Amino acid sequence: MRATAKVPVVTIDGPSGSGKGAVAAILAKQLGFSLLDSGALYRVLGIATLKANLELENHEAIRDLAHNMQVEFGRFGADSVELNGEDISLEIRTDIGSDQASKIGAIPAAREALFQRQLDFRQAPGLVADGRDMGTVVFPDAQLKIYLTASPEERAQRRYKQLIGKGIGAILVDLLRELKARDQRDSEREISPLKPAADALVIDTTSLSLEQVVEKVVRLAAQALA
Ligand code: C5P
Numbered sequence: 001m002r003a004t005a006k007v008p009v010v011t012i013d014g015p016s017g018s019g020k021g022a023v024a025a026i027l028a029k030q031l032g033f034s035l036l037d038s039g040a041l042y043r044v045l046g047i048a049t050l051k052a053n054l055e056l057e058n059h060e061a062i063r064d065l066a067h068n069m070q071v072e073f074g075r076f077g078a079d080s081v082e083l084n085g086e087d088i089s090l091e092i093r094t095d096i097g098s099d100q101a102s103k104i105g106a107i108p109a110a111r112e113a114l115f116q117r118q119l120d121f122r123q124a125p126g127l128v129a130d131g132r133d134m135g136t137v138v139f140p141d142a143q144l145k146i147y148l149t150a151s152p153e154e155r156a157q158r159r160y161k162q163l164i165g166k167g168i169g170a171i172l173v174d175l176l177r178e179l180k181a182r183d184q185r186d187s188e189r190e191i192s193p194l195k196p197a198a199d200a201l202v203i204d205t206t207s208l209s210l211e212q213v214v215e216k217v218v219r220l221a222a223q224a225l226a
Helices: 020-031 038-051 059-068 095-104 108-119 134-138 152-165 172-188 210-225
Strands: 009-013 034-037 071-073 081-083 127-131 144-149 201-204
Touching: 009 020, 009 134, 009 210, 020 034, 020 127, 020 144, 020 210, 034 038, 038 059, 038 071, 038 081, 038 095, 038 108, 038 127, 059 108, 095 172, 108 134, 127 134, 134 144, 144 210, 152 172, 201 210
Parallel strands: 009 127, 009 144, 034 127, 144 201
Antiparallel strands: 071 081
16 A cells, blocks of 8 residues: 555545535644645646647647646645746636636546645645545545535526626626536536545535535544544
8 A cells, every 4th residue: 555545635526616625725734634625637738738738639748748747736825826837826717717627627637647746745744635536546445525505596596696896897797607517517527526425425505505414524534534
């Protein structure tokens, strides 16, 4: 067994807008663990393919790009992401970034290429990993697997508030339509589809505040890691 396999991992999977990113970041901080935002890796690869003008059909070139791109997290603050030295923190969060990431996520060669990068985040004293397949594929031996979900309407509403709060114009019905399209693509793809691991604890956050979800997850982590 690889030595890092003994390092504890908490996985937090779920669809977009389920709150997994925010919960994972708070939990990682509280535990003093590293954080893997795996969606950011798919987003970075998506932006990298756009910058390189690669067709999505060109799986071999996408795989090479995924192996060779230099990605750095957190040099300019918690959410900062660099691709080959260029700050693309905002670019990866745009609608184009989301859409391209979801298309990249359906390409097996891209998933394979990003697999080892994700494993490398498993460093002592521990890791909190959020995404779609953290508990099912990347860290199947995680000490605790959480799957957060919420109704599509509630998730679109959260995204709407987030964008408006940042001064970015948004139309709720459009957000809902895009979110459902992304859900469908993520759940129906053949490789690593979005679904809870058999041993995941599913929490429906539709009527819960972020604080309530964090409280639950922190309690579950304390029990699982004891
Ligand atoms: O989590 P986030 O919304 O940033 O993820 C962006 C996209 O990346 C998702 O819609 C999904 O298609 C893809 N993704 C994935 N597997 C992961 C994380 C993200 O396929 N573990």
